[in-house]
Amino acid sequence: MNQFNCPVPKDQQPTNEFIELSKSKIFTWPKSKKAFSFILLKFWIGTFFIFVVISSGSVYFETSTLRYILLSFFSSLSLPFLFSIRLYLGWNHIFKRLTSEKVEYEESGWYDGQIWIKPIKLREKESLIASLEVKPILKNLIQILSIIIIFALIGILLFQNNNL
Structure with missing residues (x-):
């Protein structure tokens, strides 16, 4: 961003925020849907016990x-659900910052917020990063969250059955 004479501090630049999030061990888990599903399955089993x-x-x-046992089985979905929501919110925030035409930033604190309009070249670069890197991660997280919600709804329906 320096070539664009960017006033945004380095740690608040969307590309740098993406790089930092990509370096985080926990936030890299959803990049592979299979590996992330296995991790969530382990969390689910641990929480079940x-x-x-x-x-x-x-x-x-x-x-x-x-x-x-059924109540424990389905209520233990809460930990993987909350964990997946947290990852989704983090990646969605980066996606919105990368695809936005403007960058909101703070020079020294919350009270002096500024807005910088991105040049077209930078917008194209960050849009490409968002579509190739972040969008597949968001897609994986949405699919996994959908599966968790379906399981939770099945659990609610089973638990409502008084014959158990």
Whole structure:
């Protein structure tokens, strides 16, 4: 961005924010859908065992073992869901900054915000980064979030069944 005589501080430039986020170990997980799904599956199983232990102390569930196992199974989706939401919000923020025509930045603090309009060449470069690098990650995260939501809805429907 220096070749464009950019007034935006280096750490607030969208390209540099993308590079920093790409270096983060946790934020690189969704780049591979298969690897990220495996990581979320491990989180889900770990959370399931914790939820089983917690719900096993309930007097209500002493009479219905299947009910409390199902409740633990589907409520343990909360950790992978929240984790995926956090990753989605981070990548979506970078996507919006890369595709925006303007860059909002702060020179020294929250009280002195400025707006810089990107030159066309920089907009094209950052738009290319957004479409080739960030958009596939967002697509993976949306697909995984959709699967988690479907599982959670199935769990709600099963739990509402009084025959269990």
